[in-house]
Amino acid sequence: MHLLEGKGVSIHFGGLAAVSDVDFYVDEGEIVGLIGPNGAGKTTLFNLISAALEPKPGEILLKGKRINGLKPYQICRLGIARTFQTVKIFGSLPAIENVRIGSLFGPLNRLSTMEATKEAIELLEFVGLSDVASAPAKDLTLSSQKRLEVARALATRPALLLLDEIMAGLNQTELLEAMELVKKIQKRGVTVVMIEHVMKAIMGICDRIIVLHHGKKIGDGTPQEVANSKTVIEVYLGEASDAGD
């Protein structure tokens, strides 16, 4: 059984088919890359999986169980956590409190306040933010805020983590660190789906890549397969030079 599976997942905004009839799956332990040009529907697919939006029509299954129609907080407690493309932190709260909120409310089996605090401290260290633990989240640099979102998402003890462009705008060193971080997350036993425009990162760490274009899935396979696919090269890699933001 797949950890996550989507069947004919679709959503329309007015006349725009933002995601249209997409079948996909994610297996336990994988790092799956989700790529596609700007406006392809990648973030929308994350919104559908995390229940910010409801698929119409289509079906989403977590460990074989249908999760359509649940609320975002229920999806979170069932084990799907996410970060946001445009960061959505709790700005005036200290970094540590941002993470503690994740550990206090996210896990299906409640942690005590002490355990939650301990876990938050551990996770801040895991993403390399121990130094700024008590600084208000809004005072952190953008790349730190993105890592804070990762720590906060991990605090909910997910089985599956959805990362939306956490590597956008990073310099070379930061990029390598971020790739290392995703690898470390996989080693913790968390399955990862990551949206990314940075090809180097995608090709470097993904076990499998799903390609979206105009809301449709046009490719799905190992980095090698996708890189050699004619359709993918035509519609995506050809445009990649102007989609690298």
Add this chain to the structure above:
Amino acid sequence: MSDLMVIINMLALVYLGWFVERSLQKNKSKMWLFSGLVVVMLVILFTLPNYGPTYSYIMVTTILMYLVLTVSWALFSGPTGYISLAPAAFFGVGIYTSAVLGKDIPLLAVVLLGGILSFVLAMIVGALTLRLKGTYFIMFTFGLVLLITNLLLWYEIKFTGTRGRFVVAAGNDTIYYVMLGIFILLLITAFIIKRSKFGLALQSIGQNEEAAAHMGINVTGVKVIVFAITAFFMGMAGAIMTMKWTYIDPYSAFDLFRSFLPVLMAIFGGMRYFYGPVLGSVIFAYLEEKLLTEFPYVYKLAFGIVLIAVILYLPDGLAGLVDKIRARIARKKNALT
């Protein structure tokens, strides 16, 4: 002389608010001293009818009424940023509970029931409207007050034939004790909520509601329940306060001013601090009672000027000003040593 007693009791009330804020902080030094002072303040407050003239505890009752409205309002709207203009509705439900049932059941039961009915109304209203954002929520809660007023007016004229009702009166000291009890219960409730993880949930909702939902917080649930808890206190306050007024009608019971004043008092005192709204309403209420009767025009003018000045120059209200002054004194001390 009686004004001095009022002022001493006002200080006692502000101290209680400050103490709650202090207890929420990690700094635990001198807590034994501060807790001891709480006992002193409570004694001062609870014995006021024994040593103060009637005027003094009638005055403090009015101050307490504004305190309950403002502190409950700030408990929900402060962290979440949902500006509710419904206090008058919840307060009015309490008033009408008293007016309708006052002669049939014991006083404390009436007060409790006023709170419970407000709680239920808030649950319904909250479930319907707390998904509305910003201006829409403000307008809806505003509309709620108007809606209830007019519905009630229609009902009274159609079925009872008279617009108003007489309320069973209670002694000034009884009203004072009950109001003080409600306020202290509110402080305890606020402390519990703020210290628990619900306090953190409320803050995260105010900071970024979408992210809060994806972190496993049942945002609608948290908002509705806390909104209803604050309505419970407003309802109780209305139920006991009417017993002082003897005659009410839908307009006086659902006076929209009671929706605006808590907002103004909280801003005036400083919403970033727990004791800010306490400070704001104590001072505001005192000035209102003093000036409104003696110099109505001066009062309204001063009211407007002070409010504009605070919004322009003191974004964190009086409590923020106190903080700034304290920081400046500390800096001077450091410079000297």
